Amino acid sequence: xxxxxxxxxxxxxxxxxxxxxxxxxxxxxxxxxxxxxxxxxxxxxxxxxxxxxxxxxxxxxxxxxxxxxxxxxxxxxxxxxxxxxxxxxxxxxxxxxxxxxxxxxxxxxxxxxxxxxxxxxxxxxxxxxxxxxxxxxxxxxxxxxxxxxxxxxxxxxxxxxxxxxxxxxxxxxxxxxxxxxxxxxxxxxxxxxxxxxxxxxxxxxxxxxxxxxxxxxxxxxxxxxxxxxxxxxxxxxxxxxxxxxxxxxxxxxxxxxxxxxxxxxxxxxxxxxxxxxxxxxxxxxxxxxxxxxxxxxxxxxxxxxxxxxxxxxxxxxxxxxxxxxxx
Amino acid sequence: xxxxxxxxxxxxxxxxxxxxxxxxxxxxxxxxxxxxxxxxxxxxxxxxxxxxxxxxxxxxxxxxxxxxxxxxxxxxxxxxxxxxxxxxxxxxxxxxxxxxxxxxxxxxxxxxxxxxxxxxxxxxxxxxxxxxxxxxxxxxxxxxxxxxxxxxxxxxxxxxxxxxxxxxxxxxxxxxxxxxxxxxxxxxxxxxxxxxxxxxxxxxxxxxxxxxxxxxxxxxxxxxxxxxxxxxxxxxxxxxxxxxxxxxxxxxxxxxxxxxxxxxxxxxxxxxxxxxxxxxxxxxxxxxxxxxxxxxxxxxxxxxxxxxxxxxxxxxxxxxxxxxxxx
Numbered sequence: 179x180x181x182x183x184x185x186x187x188x189x190x191x192x193x194x195x196x197x198x199x200x201x202x203x204x205x206x207x208x209x210x211x212x213x214x215x216x217x218x219x220x221x222x223x224x225x226x227x228x229x230x231x232x233x234x235x236x237x238x239x240x241x242x243x244x245x246x247x248x249x250x251x252x253x254x255x256x257x258x259x260x261x262x263x264x265x266x267x268x269x270x271x272x273x274x275x276x277x278x279x280x281x282x283x284x285x286x287x288x289x290x291x292x293x294x295x296x297x298x299x300x301x302x303x304x305x306x307x308x309x310x311x312x313x314x315x316x317x318x319x320x321x322x323x324x325x326x327x328x329x330x331x332x333x334x335x336x337x338x339x340x341x342x343x344x345x346x347x348x349x350x351x352x353x354x355x356x357x358x359x360x361x362x363x364x365x366x367x368x369x370x371x372x373x374x375x376x377x378x379x380x381x382x383x384x385x386x387x388x389x390x391x392x393x394x395x396x397x398x399x400x401x402x403x404x405x406x407x408x409x410x411x412x413x414x415x416x417x418x419x420x421x422x423x424x425x426x427x428x429x430x431x432x433x434x435x436x437x438x439x440x441x442x443x444x445x446x447x448x449x450x451x452x453x454x455x456x457x458x459x460x461x462x463x464x465x466x467x468x469x470x471x472x473x474x475x476x477x478x479x480x481x482x483x484x485x486x487x488x489x490x491x492x493x494x495x496x497x498x499x500x501x502x503x504x505x
Numbered sequence: 506x507x508x509x510x511x512x513x514x515x516x517x518x519x520x521x522x523x524x525x526x527x528x529x530x531x532x533x534x535x536x537x538x539x540x541x542x543x544x545x546x547x548x549x550x551x552x553x554x555x556x557x558x559x560x561x562x563x564x565x566x567x568x569x570x571x572x573x574x575x576x577x578x579x580x581x582x583x584x585x586x587x588x589x590x591x592x593x594x595x596x597x598x599x600x601x602x603x604x605x606x607x608x609x610x611x612x613x614x615x616x617x618x619x620x621x622x623x624x625x626x627x628x629x630x631x632x633x634x635x636x637x638x639x640x641x642x643x644x645x646x647x648x649x650x651x652x653x654x655x656x657x658x659x660x661x662x663x664x665x666x667x668x669x670x671x672x673x674x675x676x677x678x679x680x681x682x683x684x685x686x687x688x689x690x691x692x693x694x695x696x697x698x699x700x701x702x703x704x705x706x707x708x709x710x711x712x713x714x715x716x717x718x719x720x721x722x723x724x725x726x727x728x729x730x731x732x733x734x735x736x737x738x739x740x741x742x743x744x745x746x747x748x749x750x751x752x753x754x755x756x757x758x759x760x761x762x763x764x765x766x767x768x769x770x771x772x773x774x775x776x777x778x779x780x781x782x783x784x785x786x787x788x789x790x791x792x793x794x795x796x797x798x799x800x801x802x803x804x805x806x807x808x809x810x811x812x813x814x815x816x817x818x819x820x821x822x823x824x825x826x827x828x829x830x831x832x
Contacts, residue, residue, distance in 0.1 A: 215660050220555075231635065231646070233638050239638070274558070
């Protein structure tokens with residue numbers, strides 16, 4: 179785009195105003211050289227780096243009418259950092275590759291940068307690099323880098339007899355996405371679900387606390403059952419999930435009923451909660467950090483156990499991005 | 506996309522076949538945990554990390570008809586790693602955020618991964634993470650992470666009286682891009698220019714050798730004059746560029762004449778050579794690593810000096826992506 183440099187310069191100024199440390203000599207931020215050169219120079223202080231990239235694309239992962247670009251930018255940063263949370267890492271730095279249509283205004287770019295930057299700072303991260311290009315749609319590819327001295331939490335490691343723990347009320351964000359897709363005015367009891375989708379918070383402190391407690395962990399981006407299956411596959415074990423024990427947010431069943439949605443199905447398969455799902459030996463340490471919803475068993479599958487101990491069959495599995503989730 | 510997981514699994518298998526070390530415990534690769542979990546776990550071994558993200562988008566930076574996705578993938582990795590070269594860093598790890606239209610086949614994805622992986626291995630990098638999403642077009646956002654013990658080469662640092670050095674023949678890739686845009690059969694003397702655009706090689710060893718020699722450096726992505734201007738701006742100096750000293754590749758002027766292109770303009774503004782442009786005190790060390798084309802002077806601008814010492818005026822400045830580079 180013809181004004182790429184002036185836009186990058188504006189982002190840079192915006193970031194420097196927001197976090198003056200990012201362009202300063204290495205201090206607490208570990209940034210020796212920030213945005214503005216060919217690359218950033220960082221000074222790590224822990225034994226391990228934990229790195230991940232996460233992308234979201236307009237029309238695939240979100241629609242522009244869902245929220246402001248500030249909210250969508252912050253959400254993308256939280257979603258990316260959630261992968262660091264699930265490993266027990268401390269977020270340090272982020273790089274933002276931004277795609278914008280030529281129709282996007284400078285105000286659009288500034289709003290998105292503001293959201294990215296606010297979320298990054300809330301997570302203790304400095305944005306140290308980026309790229310801006312035109313594209314047919316809005317897209318964000320966010321690379322997040324964390325640090326860790328301890329061995330990382332992994333999907334692998336769940337053992338037979340251990341408990342399966344969730345945080346929050348699975349499916350809340352999935353319900354929110356359904357409401358946002360339908361559009362129109364939301365009822366007061368529906369707003370918390372829209373917010374659950376729009377404003378996730380990466381559970382960094384929880385991930386840190388789970389080091390030494392959990393034997394396996396993942397963040398819930400694909401939905402409870404599918405994310406649990408990632409743990410089972412990596413660990414070579416099976417699971418029994420007690421459906422009645424899965425926490426439901428206040429109003430969840432009422433809103434589902436009013437909107438013609440299957441609450442149980444949504445709790446099991448609704449994605450993008452970005453909470454930590456973990457496996458740990460049962461006990462007060464684990465109980466203090468999550469709600470137990472099942473047990474690791476021999477086998478390779480997640481069996482669903484109903485309120486009377488019966489085995490349930492799950493319908494179409496897991497979360498899919500809405501653009502390809504047709505009938 | 507409905508088969509996102511199977512595609513990711515295929516990429517993972519492909520990478521593990523290609524570089525078995527990537528999923529193994531930390532060894533020479535510094536990879537404790539590779540592709541397949543929420544994040545990768547790396548063990549840095551140098552004082553500094555050098556990180557950058559670079560994106561290329563179909564229709565903005567390339568057209569699909571230019572080459573196979575294998576060639577385009579390798580090119581994107583080289584372009585991204587070129588930012589590490591310009592800082593003097595040693596490439597270690599890469600993360601690939603890939604966008605593909607739903608029309609792309611599994612073979613397309615495999616070809617792109619093969620190109621990314623081959624280039625990464627040639628550069629001594631392991632691909633440790635990625636993301637795959639659908640989008641209206643092909644897009645790649647590549648994050649590259651290098652290591653460095655010495656202070657990084659920067660755009661800042663050029664001093665009055667020092668020499669300006671180029672590598673290779675500036676504008677070669679720019680001419681190649683013009684040929685690729687026109688399309689059709691290329692003459693034998695045109696093929697090297699198409700290859701200069703399609704198959705850049707990040708100058709890692711040159712960047713390493715310039716540590717302690719160069720006072721400032723950048724990689725030539727935007728064109729000689731514009732990239733030099735980045736150095737001047739960061740360093741607070743001006744430059745005199747002797748146009749007659751800029752190396753021309755064999756056949757460059759002939760092809761330009763036949764195609765109706767201004768060879769001097771192209772040498773000054775053609776982008777995407779991905780060579781290192783550096784400033785250093787004149788002497789054998791610098792002469793061994795580049796061709797001197799000018800001198801740093803007081804001021805803030807790049808003045809062009811003609812063969813008889815006259816000051817030239819440059820037309821429309823610098824390189825722009827072709828999609829917005831209209832008349």
